[in-house]
Amino acid sequence: MTILLSRRTAFGAAAALSAPLVSAPLDSARAQGPAVRFSIDWIFHGAYTYAAVADRRGFFREAGVNATVSRGFGSGRVPIDIAAGTVDIATCDPTPLMRFMSQNPDNDLVCLGLVWDQPPHCATVRADGPINSFRDLAGKTLAAPEFDGGRQVFPVAAKLNGVDPASINWLSVSPELREPMLVQRRCDGITGFITSSIISLKALGMDTPQQRIFRYRELGLDFFYGFVIVSTRTFVRNNPEAVRGSVAAILRGVKYAFHNRADAVQALKEREPLTDVPTELARQDIAMGELTDSPNVRRLGLGVMEAPRIERQLAAVKDAYSLGAMPAADRFYDDRFLPPAAARAL
DSSP states (O other): OEEEOOGGGSOOOOGGGOOOSBOOOOSSOOOSSOEEEEEOSSOOSGGGHHHHHHHHTTHHHHTTOEEEEEOOSOTTTHHHHHHHTSOSEEEEOHHHHHHHHHHOTTOOEEEEEEEESSOOEEEEEETTSSOOSGGGGTTOEEEEOTTOHHHHHHHHHHHHTTOOGGGOEEEEOOGGGHHHHHHTTSSSEEEEEHHHHHHHHHHTTOOGGGEEEEEGGGGTOTTSOOEEEEEEHHHHHHOHHHHHHHHHHHHHHHHHHHHOHHHHHHHHHHHSTTOOHHHHHHHHHHIIIIIIOOHHHHHHOTBOOOHHHHHHHHHHHHHHHTOSOOOOHHHHBOOTTOOOHHHHOO
16 A cells, blocks of 8 residues: 655655755866766765766766766656656666566666665664564555655565565655654654665664664675666667766766765765765765675676676566566676776775
């Protein structure tokens, strides 16, 4: 069951979560290269410093790309926006992308590289409440935006852990109202990314010890990839150098942010003046420590995905959503536009 909840029917939100749609121009003139509309999947905060860095530190420009960088409205919406031509390249959770590709077999979406090796999804409840395990969520009320990545992947985690997804009563809320719903005890739990929920709840007065966090990767989804770069084959075919430059700039942003965390958050603040630096440094550290860095990335470098792991995730998504034919791994992922290994070494 899903209940829609508007801003009018919920209490106030954390002001730091608001963000403009499109970045302000760089102080220096952008390159007169091909235009690319690039989007992340959510509002700009510390987990997305790679995008702020690529924009504000001129990585797109230096790669010969005239990029316009915008926020998104959830990973579940990214495939729709890419397919509709609203944006050219985006970063998002691969699970809704896989689902979209199965349900729309004539699509020409394609994954071009990996940003986060580990999945960020989680469900969070109050530590002082009656929910002690993920299985206790059965029959409970969860709040999340409809296109929220944690909500999109919830059926997979549920099926792997003996929870009937149909038993969940969903409250569909706007992004800025999700965490206040839990703080105000207006729901039993919320879904989201660990980079969003943990820090946002803390900012609202619910510190980490007061949160009970169920990370999906600790519930059997450790083989899921976390975040990918996506475009369409049509755009790739018509703009190969713009795609190559964009992928290089994004991954350069990831690498730079990993090694220069204070300046990466400063780049975020240049873009979003209301940025609370300590909060976003903490959020960035979660993204870097739990999602970006891993033995796989140390072995393969940034950006690389492996066919057996893709196939395993495709199979799990197919089973959880009772989907039909899924794209083959080599149809889902194209590694031809990754920069050289030296540029990708973390």
